[in-house]
Amino acid sequence: MTADDFRRIALGLEGAIEAAHMGHPDFRINGRIFATLHHDNLWGMVILPPEQQQTFVQESPGTFVPEKGAWGRSGCTAVRLKSVEEDTLGEAMTLAWQHIASKGPARSAPPKRAAKSARPSSRRQTTKSARSKSPKR
Numbered sequence: 001m002t003a004d005d006f007r008r009i010a011l012g013l014e015g016a017i018e019a020a021h022m023g024h025p026d027f028r029i030n031g032r033i034f035a036t037l038h039h040d041n042l043w044g045m046v047i048l049p050p051e052q053q054q055t056f057v058q059e060s061p062g063t064f065v066p067e068k069g070a071w072g073r074s075g076c077t078a079v080r081l082k083s084v085e086e087d088t089l090g091e092a093m094t095l096a097w098q099h100i101a102s103k104g105p106a107r108s109a110p111p112k113r114a115a116k117s118a119r120p121s122s123r124r125q126t127t128k129s130a131r132s133k134s135p136k137r
Contacts, residue, residue, distance in 0.1 A: 001081040001089060003041035009090055010035050013097045031106035034096040044079045044089075046096035053077045056092055060084070064092070075099075 010016055010027035017028050026036040036045045045067060048056065053075050056064040063083045066072030079089060 001084050001086060003037050003044070003081065005086065006035075006037060006044045006079075006081060006089065009086070009093050010097075013094065015101075016097065029097055029101045030104060032100045032103060034100035035093060038078070042081055044081055046077050046079060046092050047100060048075045048077050048092065048096055049099055050075050052095055052099075056088075060088065063088075 007018065007025065007027075011018060013029070015029050016034075019026050019028055021033060021036060024037055024039050026033045028034065034047055038044065050073070053064070053066060056077060057066060060083075063080050065078045065080070067076040067078050077092070079092065
C-alpha cells in the first residue's frame with residue numbers, strides 16, 4: 001500500500017473529505033477526523049474504538065500499532081502502509097469511518113468573547129461605590 005492507496009480508500013467512503021491537520025493530510029466525516037497520513041507517508045492512522053483497535057493489533061502486530069500515549073489509549077491506531085493488505089485496511093478504515101460518523105457532526109467553536117476594556121463597567125463602579133458608602137460593621 002502507498003499513501004495514495006490510503007487516500008483512495010479513505011475518500012471512497014461516503015461523505016469523506018480530505019483536509020489538513022498539523023501539516024499533514026486528514027480524512028473527515030461530518031467535520032470529524034477518522035484517519036490521517038503521517039508526515040513520512042509510510043504510516044497512516046485510523047481512529048477505532050479501543051476494543052476494535054485491540055483486535056487489529058493482535059491479528060496484525062507490527063502493521064497495526066496503538067499511537068503513543070493518550071491518543072493510542074483512546075483508539076488512534078497507526079497503520080504501516082507497506083505491510084497492510086488492502087482488504088484489511090479497507091475494513092479498518094470503514095470501522096473508523098463508522099465509529100466517527102456515529103458521533104454526529106462536529107460542534108463549531110463558540111464565538112470568541114470581546115476583549116475586556118481597561119475601564120471597569122458602570123455596574124462594577126456602582127457596586128464598588130455602594131460598598132464604600134455603606135457603614136462598616
